[in-house]
Amino acid sequence: METFVQLVINGLMLGGLFAIISVGLTLIFGIIRLVNFAHGELLMVGMYLTWLGTVKLGLHPYVLAPPLVLVLFVIGVLIQRFILQPLLDARDAHVQIFATVGLSTALINLxxxxxxxxxxxxxxxxxxxSITLGPxxxxxxxxxxxxxxxxxxxxxxxxxxxxYLGRAIRATAQHRAAAQLMGVDVKRIYIVTFGIGAACVGLAAALVAPIYPASPTVGTYFVLTAFVVVVLGGMGSLHGAFIGALLIGLVDSLSAFYIAPDLKEVVIFALFILILLFRPTGLFGLGRGSE
Amino acid sequence: MFRTTRRMALGLVAGLGIGLGAGAAQAEIRLGALYPFSGELAVLGDESWRGLELAVEERNAAGGIRGEKITLVRGDAVDNNQAVAEARRLISVAQVKAIFGTYSSARSQVASQVAELARIPYFELGAVSDSITERKFRYLFRTNPTARDMAARSIEMVVKSVAPAFSVEPKDLRVAIIHEDSLYGTTVGRYQAGFAKEQGLNIVETLPYPANIVDMSALILRLQAAKADVVLQTSYQNDTVLFFRQAREANFRPRAIIGGGGGYSLRETMQAVGQEVMDGVLNVDFTQYAINPKAAPGIEEFVAAYRAKYSMEPRSGHSLGNYVGAKVFLDAIAAAKSLAADDIRAAVVAVDVPDGTTPEGWGVKFGPDGQNERAKMMGLQWQDGRLVTVYPPEAAVSELRLRR
Incomplete structure (x- = not known):
């Protein structure tokens, strides 16, 4: 029983990690309708910046969180404005996705x-x-x-x-063209949204860096799970992503112990497929009617 | 249209003729050097190349092979496809007499296939996958120890070193095997389980896990539940760091941890984990520099030559391993009747270098599959922030230290 409780605690804590990484992704996914494959690499950039700040400036990683949020916001704004926005009207919407894949590869190699x-x-x-609570x-x-x-x-x-800005963002997510007709500057909304999504990664990086060492491919470790979390929670649903992350964390922890560590991904993805079969829009998806 | 093509073809043939003529006039022996010189494996690929380069320079300074100078032609095996293309180029364009390489097992596997078909000897100096020599190629030889040797050494250390240090019978130790689940970890893990069974060891858990794992707390809880005394881990760097951090956080302290190569040997791993946590951890890997020079004669001269040429300390043991292997093969080529593949092969098959006479510590004698049967890995331990040789006793520079 003790082991079980400890596993649940570990699972929830792991879920917290997935949640903090997934929040920005679900925002970008839900509003801009863009699968941002460079999400993990933004995290990687943030983790290197945290390392620089702690080692070179001697600051506590948590102190670096506010400046990192700002820096990543600016990086996000620049990416949306100068890489993704020019592709917004491309004939095929997938071009943007390929652009983020390219960005991801470029950042890893940089x-x-x-x-x-x-x-x-x-x-x-x-x-x-560790804090100890009894056993x-x-x-x-x-x-x-x-x-x-x-x-x-x-x-x-x-x-x-x-x-007001939040409502405009939601309006854009619900129907891009209608929002535009109502006077919402969609391009600006996208820039701000991508910026906020990236800023969330800035916070995540400052919190994750002292726990996991930074390496060029560290983003790829988390990003696949983050995608699962986002889809599971219902694309664009913030609390959905949080619940989804906790669920994945719990399943990860329990299946690694009771089944086998190398089979936990099988369990996670089997569960993922099952949930999508019965609830195609995810646990807290908007359902039909959204764009 | 036809005429242009013919003129181009003529030009090409003429160009090739000139190229070949120039090559022949210099009286040199060309050998291929196939390593990942760019891409993610470039650092250790280059470190491996340095060993080969030093061996060839030493040979050239001593008069080359039959008075002819050796020229190395580099091929960049940046990925598997490129490895194949570069092997082809080395053989058909550069016309090398043999290829040396490769550090990466996957690239060695595919490039050696090209060489075998072209009947060009392929000398592997660093790739560890057993399957490379299990194909029993005619012209493929390997000097360095393999994953199997790594597993053998780790189990040998449990039986002959760890158990006596705790004054217990080996079979009373509760041994757990954990490994990342790609080909590398799986191969080592399977051999470890096999050798452990032969020795009558008590294996309480065998847990594979994906190398990109982000949470090992459940795995560690299982090791705790199984009351593991000795943990054998075969891993890369990230999972090594994660294991040590989370084991410490969960207050899991087995009596001994024995790692396999890769992640365990790197200074950055020790720094990321913390010196006080890493101290006392055992490791099995290629011969490193903190070894008794009596058991590895020539190692000090190698390090001096390396420093003189590159103005730095060797970055890893890869240069040493490639140097020793390359020297063996260069000697064999010099002893061969001619530079024809079958003559070189006959000379290589006849090689017989006793144990304890090379800077690696081990000797060289090739089995029917082309694998060096005398190749061995060394038992190492992190002590006060340094990775030192502790096993076998004749190669050790320090006593084994275990927590009581």
Whole structure:
């Protein structure tokens, strides 16, 4: 029983990690209708920046979170404005997706060029210690990620519901052409959305870096699971992504223990297919009617 | 249209003629060097090449082969397709007499196939996959130890080194095997399980996992539940770091951890994990530089030559392994009756270098499949931030240190 509880705790904490990485992806997925294959590489860039900030400037990784959010926001804005926007009216919408694949490859190789293939470990800065609750252990860094995940989802939810910009973003997601007719500057909305999506990755990078060392391909480790989380939660649904992430985390942890570590992906993807069979729009998808 | 084609063809033939003529006039022996010189494996590919380059320069300084200078022609095996294309180019355009390589097992596997068909000897100095020599090619030989040797050494260390250090019978140790589930980890893991069974060891868990795993906490809980004393891990770098970090976080402290190559030998792994965590961890890998020079005669001279040429310390043991292997093959080529493939082959088959006489420590004697039967991996341990040789005893520079 003790082991089971510990597995559940580990699973939820892992889910928190997936959640914080997936939030930005689901935003971009849901609003711009774009599969951003460079999402993991944005995380990688953020993790290298965290490493630089901690090692060269001696700052705590969490202190670096606000500047990283800003930097990644700007990077996101630039990507949408100068790489994706020119392709917006391409005859085939998939061109944009290919552009993000290209961006991903370019960023991985840029990192190889600048940093080489070695690992860059951000100092633990105290977050790799465990809190013990009776017989159970929770890693401080993971707990922080979990809480931040909830806060980010709640904050974005309020932003989307309560602000004018948020409503415009939702309107664009529901129907691009109609929103345009109502006077929404769709291109600007896309730029802001991509920026916010990337900014979420900035926060994730600052939280993830002290737990996982940065390497050029670190993004690819997380991005496939992030896609599953996004589709499972219902594309574009923020709380859906959060619940989806927790579910994946739990399944990952329990199946690795009770079945086998190399079969956990089989279990995760089997579950994924099953859920899509019965709920094609995901757990919290908008269902029919959305674009 | 026809006329232009013919003129181009004539020009091409004339050009080739000139090229070949120039080659013959210099009286040189061309040998191919096929390594990944660019792409993600470039660092260790280049490190491997340096060993070959040093061996050839040494040979040339001593008069080359039968008075003829050796020229190395480089081929860049950046991926599998490129490895095949470059092997073809080396054989048909550069007309090399033999190819040396390759560091990467996958690239060796495909490039050696090209050489075998063209009847050009292929000398493998660094790729570890057993399947390369299991094909029993006629012109393929390998000096370096393989995944099987890695597994054999790790089990040998459990029986002859770890168990005596704790004053227990080997069969009383609870051994767990964990490995990443690509060809590399699976091969080593399977051999480990086989050798462990032969030795009567008690294997309590065998857990493969994907190399891109992001959470090993459940795997570690299983090891804890199985009360594993000794953990054998075959892994890359990321999963090595993850295992140590999460084992520490879960307060899992087996009596001994023995790693296999790759991730365990790199300084960056030790730094990412922390020196105090990595201290005492065992590892099985190619011969490293912290070894007793009596067991590896010539290693100090090699390091001196390396420093003189590249103005830095060797980046890994790959250069040493390639150097030793290349020297063996160059000697064989020099002893061959002619540079014809079958004469070179006969000379290589006759090679008999006793153990303890090379800078790698092991000797060379090829089996019928072309694999060096005397190749062995070394037992290493992280001590005070350094990776030192602790097994076998004659090669050790330090005593095995285990937590009581």
């Amino acid at each position: 990192a190889l060029l600048v940093f080489g293939a070695d690992l860059y470990a951000t100092p633990a800065s105290g977050v790799r210690e 159970f252990r929770i890693l401080i860094g993971q707990l922080v990620m979990f809480v931040c995940g909830i806060v980010v989802v709640a904050a974005l939810h309020l932003f989307m519901e309560r602000t």
